[in-house]
Amino acid sequence: MVVYANPNTDGAVVHFKDRYDHYIGGEWKAPAKGQYFENPTPITGECFTTVARGTAEDIDAALDAAHTAAKTWNKSSPTERAALLLAVADRMEENLEKLAVAESWDNGKAVRETLNADIPLAIDHLRYFAGAIRAQEGSLSQIDDDTVAYHYHEPLGVVGQIIPWNFPILMAIWKIAPALAGGNCIVLKPAEQTPASIMVLMELVGDLIPPGVLNVVNGFGLEAGKPLASSPRIGKIAFTGETTTGRMIMQYATENIIPVSLELGGKSPNIFFGDVMDADDSYLDKALEGFTFFALNQGEVCTCPSRALIQESIADDFYDLGIERVKQIKQGNPLDTDTMMGAQASNDQFEKIMSYIDIGKQGGAEVLIGGEAVDLGGELSGGYYVAPTVLRGSNDMRVFQEEIFGPVVATTTFKDYDDALSIANDTLFGLGAGVWSRNGNVAYRAGRDIQAGRVWVNNYHAYPAHAAFGGYKMSGFGRETHLMLLEAYQQTKNLLVSY
Ligand code: NAD
Numbered sequence: 001m002v003v004y005a006n007p008n009t010d011g012a013v014v015h016f017k018d019r020y021d022h023y024i025g026g027e028w029k030a031p032a033k034g035q036y037f038e039n040p041t042p043i044t045g046e047c048f049t050t051v052a053r054g055t056a057e058d059i060d061a062a063l064d065a066a067h068t069a070a071k072t073w074n075k076s077s078p079t080e081r082a083a084l085l086l087a088v089a090d091r092m093e094e095n096l097e098k099l100a101v102a103e104s105w106d107n108g109k110a111v112r113e114t115l116n117a118d119i120p121l122a123i124d125h126l127r128y129f130a131g132a133i134r135a136q137e138g139s140l141s142q143i144d145d146d147t148v149a150y151h152y153h154e155p156l157g158v159v160g161q162i163i164p165w166n167f168p169i170l171m172a173i174w175k176i177a178p179a180l181a182g183g184n185c186i187v188l189k190p191a192e193q194t195p196a197s198i199m200v201l202m203e204l205v206g207d208l209i210p211p212g213v214l215n216v217v218n219g220f221g222l223e224a225g226k227p228l229a230s231s232p233r234i235g236k237i238a239f240t241g242e243t244t245t246g247r248m249i250m251q252y253a254t255e256n257i258i259p260v261s262l263e264l265g266g267k268s269p270n271i272f273f274g275d276v277m278d279a280d281d282s283y284l285d286k287a288l289e290g291f292t293f294f295a296l297n298q299g300e301v302c303t304c305p306s307r308a309l310i311q312e313s314i315a316d317d318f319y320d321l322g323i324e325r326v327k328q329i330k331q332g333n334p335l336d337t338d339t340m341m342g343a344q345a346s347n348d349q350f351e352k353i354m355s356y357i358d359i360g361k362q363g364g365a366e367v368l369i370g371g372e373a374v375d376l377g378g379e380l381s382g383g384y385y386v387a388p389t390v391l392r393g394s395n396d397m398r399v400f401q402e403e404i405f406g407p408v409v410a411t412t413t414f415k416d417y418d419d420a421l422s423i424a425n426d427t428l429f430g431l432g433a434g435v436w437s438r439n440g441n442v443a444y445r446a447g448r449d450i451q452a453g454r455v456w457v458n459n460y461h462a463y464p465a466h467a468a469f470g471g472y473k474m475s476g477f478g479r480e481t482h483l484m485l486l487e488a489y490q491q492t493k494n495l496l497v498s499y
Contacts (some may be wrong), residue, residue, distance in 0.1 A: 014102045020051045020199040022058055022218060025065030026211025032057035037220075039196055042108030042343035042350075043334055045382030051195040054219030056227035059187065062215035063233045066158040066185040069212025074155045074183050078133045081181050085130035087208045089123045095204050096120070099197070101335065103169050106197040108343030108384065109297055110334045121463055122173035125481070128465035132486050133181040147498045153490040155183030156235030156259075160228045162249070164241045165191035165345050166300040166405075172198050174480050175238050176214060182489030187215045187234070189225050191241075193346045221245065232256045236489065239263070240302075243403075243429075243474050261478030261488060263302065264471060265403040266431030269424035270294075270305035270460065271414075271446060273437035274313040283458075287436045288325045290460045291318075291409075295329050295388040298344050299353075299407035302475075303432030305460060307400055308411040309420055315413045322390070323369050329388050333380060343383045344406060350384035353406030356399060357389060365393035365410065395423045403429070417442065425451050430472030434460045453479075 019036060021028040029052075036050040052058070092099060100114035109118075139151045159179050163171040168190060179186050190198045195218040202216055217224055229237045230252035239249045240263040253260045276287045294305050310318050334342030344350040350373070357371050370389030375381055389408040391399055400410045414420040424433060424446075433452040437443040447455045453470045456462065463469060468482035479485055 014098055014105065014200060016049045016102070016105075016196060016200070018049060020049060020196060020218070022052045022054060022062065023199065023202045023206065023214075023216040024058070024062045024212075025068070025215065026206065026209070029058075029061065031055065031219075032061070037192065039106070040347075041105050042345055042347075042384045043105065044379045045347070045384065048105070049196050051199070051218045054189070054217040054224035056223075058217050058219070059224060059227040059231065062187040062217050063158060063231060065212035065215055066187055067233065069210060070155075070158050070185040073185050073210060073213050074157060076183055078136065081183060082130040082134050084208065085126045085133075085177060085181060088205045089126035089130070091205050091208060092119065092123050092126070092201070096123075099169060099201060099204070102197040102200040104334045104342065106194045107165065107168060107345050108334055109300075109345075110339045110342040112337050112339065113297060115337070118167055118170045121465075122170045125170075125173050125465045126177045129177040129181040129486065132178075132483055136486060143496065147496060150495040150497065152493040152495070153182070153487065154493050156489060156491060158185045158187065158234055159236045159238065159489065160231065160234040161186055161188045161238045162225050162229060162241065163188070163190055165193035166297065166302070168194040168197050169201055171240055172201070175240075178485040179238070179489045180213065182486055184235070184489055185213050185215075187217060187228055189217055189219065189228055192218070192220050193349075226252065229253065230255060234258060236260070238478075240480075243476075246476055259488070261480075262471075262476030263478070263480055264431075264474060264476035265405075265429060266302045266304065266471070266475050267307060267401065267403055267427045267429045268303050268305050268432040268434070268452065269307045269309055269427070269450070270434035271309045271420050271424060271436065272311065272314070272318060273420070273435075273439070273442055273446075274311040275438050275442075276436050277314045277317055279438045283438065284321075286458070288321055290434055290436060291322045292325050292329060292388075293460050294409035295326070295341050295407040296461055298341055298386070300345055300349070300405050301461070303454065303461070304405070305432070305434050306404060306409055307395070307424075307427075308409050309423055310411060310413050311420070312413045312415055319368065319392075319411075326369055326388050326390060331374060331385065331387070332376060341388065341407065343385050345384075347384055349405065350386060353386050353404055353408060356402070356404040356406070357391075357408060360391045360393065360397065360399040360408075360410070363393070363397045363399065365391040365397055365399055368392055368411075370407075395426055401427065417446070421446065421449050425449075428474040431470075431475035432456070
C-alpha cells in the first residue's frame, strides 16, 4: 500500500490501495479473468497501484447490477435524485484536498489546479444538476376541444459512459451528474492511464449511492470500452476522447440505434487583434495570460488554445511579451502548490508530444522557446515533463492542423479580420476558440464567425456548469454542460389524451 502525504495541502493524506477491483453493484468485485494492470504516477514514472483489467464479462456484470438498480432508480423522484447529488457534492467538498492530491498523483497535473479548479468545478456541476432536476417541468398543450398532449421526461434507463485521462474526476462527474439527475443508472469506464483517482472517489462516496446505480469498470479501450459501447443493454453511450475513437463509438451505437454524445479533439485558435497592445495594462496582462493558457493542465485540454493568431501590426512586441510570460510558468513537482505546470499524463503522451515538436521543426516551424524535455532531478527524473513550447510557422503545417495535446502552441500572424477568420476556421475541429479585442464590434463579430461550440471573448478556460460546452465539426456533437444536457439523458414521453 502506498500512502502519500502532502504537507502543502493541509496535510491531506491519500491511501492508495495496492490493488483496485471494479466497483459493481455497490461492492468491490475482482475482474472475471483475474487480471490487473500496473498504474504509474507520471510524477516519478513509478507504479503505485494495480487496477482490475476489465473485459466483456465485467461489463455484463456491471450492466446486470445497473439494470437491477434501474427498476427502482428509474422511478426515483427529482427530490431523491437532487438529494443524492448534493450528498455526493458535500462529501467531495469535505475531502477536497484528498481528492485534489489523488488526482494530481494519478494524472501528473498540478495540485494547485486540482484544488482550485478541477474538483471545485466537479462539485459545482453536481449542485447545478441537483437544482436543475427539481426545476425541470413538463408541458401540456391543448390539441382540440377534447384532446390534450402531455409531455413528460423519462430516464433512458441504463447508460454507458467512457472518459479520457486529462481530467479524470471532472470528466467522470460531468457525465455522472446529469445522468443521475435524469434518473438513469450508469456503467462508467475510466481511462486506463488514470484509473486510480476515480476509485478513491468511489471509496469516499460509494456508501451514499444506492447499489448498482453507479458502477465503475476499469480497463482498456477494446477490452472493456468496446463491449460497453456496443452493448444492446444501454440506452445511450456518452463518450469523451479522441476523434478516431469517437468514430468507432458511433459505429457501435449504429448497430443498436441508441443516442451518442461525442466530445472529441480540438485545435483551438486564440486570436489577438492589434488593439490589445493599446489597451490598459490590466487588459494586456489578462490577454498575455490567455496566451500562456496553452500550457494549462500541461496542454492536455481538449480546448487547449494550441494555435495563437497574432495581428501583424503588433507581432514583434506581442511575441516579446508573450515569451517573457511563458518564462514565468513555474514547472516543478505537481504536488507543490506553487507549481503551475506538472507532468504529462503518460509516457506515451510524453513521446507523442516530443515527436510533434520534431515534426514541427522538420516542417519548418521555428522554436521560439522550449522544444525539449525537462529533467527535474531526484525522484522526479523518471517523470514525464515537457517544457512549455512556442512554435512559429504557418497554418498549413502539421503542428497547426493536428492535435498535439501537450504544452505546445503553434503561432502565426494575420493581416486583417478576414485573414484571421480564414486561418481560425481552416481546421477540421471546432471545439473552442479565444478572441481578444477591446473593440466590441470586432470581438462580437469574430465570436459569431468562428465555427466552434465555445468561443471565449476576452477570457479563456472558464467552464461554468450553466454555459453550454461542446463541439462543431470533427470535435463531436452533444453538449456537456448546461440545462440542455439533462434532456440529453432523458426520453420525452408524449401522452395524447382525449376526454
Ligand atoms: P482515447 O479516445 O484514446 O480514449 C478515451 C477513452 O476511450 C478511454 O477510456 C479508452 O479506454 C476508451 N477507448 C479507446 N478505444 C475504444 C474503443 N474502441 N471502444 C470503446 N472505448 C475505447 O482518448 P484519450 O487519449 O484518452 O483522450 C484524449 C482525447 O480526448 C483528446 O483528443 C482530447 O481532445 C479529447 N478530449 C475531449 C474533451 C471534450 O470535451 N471535447 C475533453 C477531454 C478530452
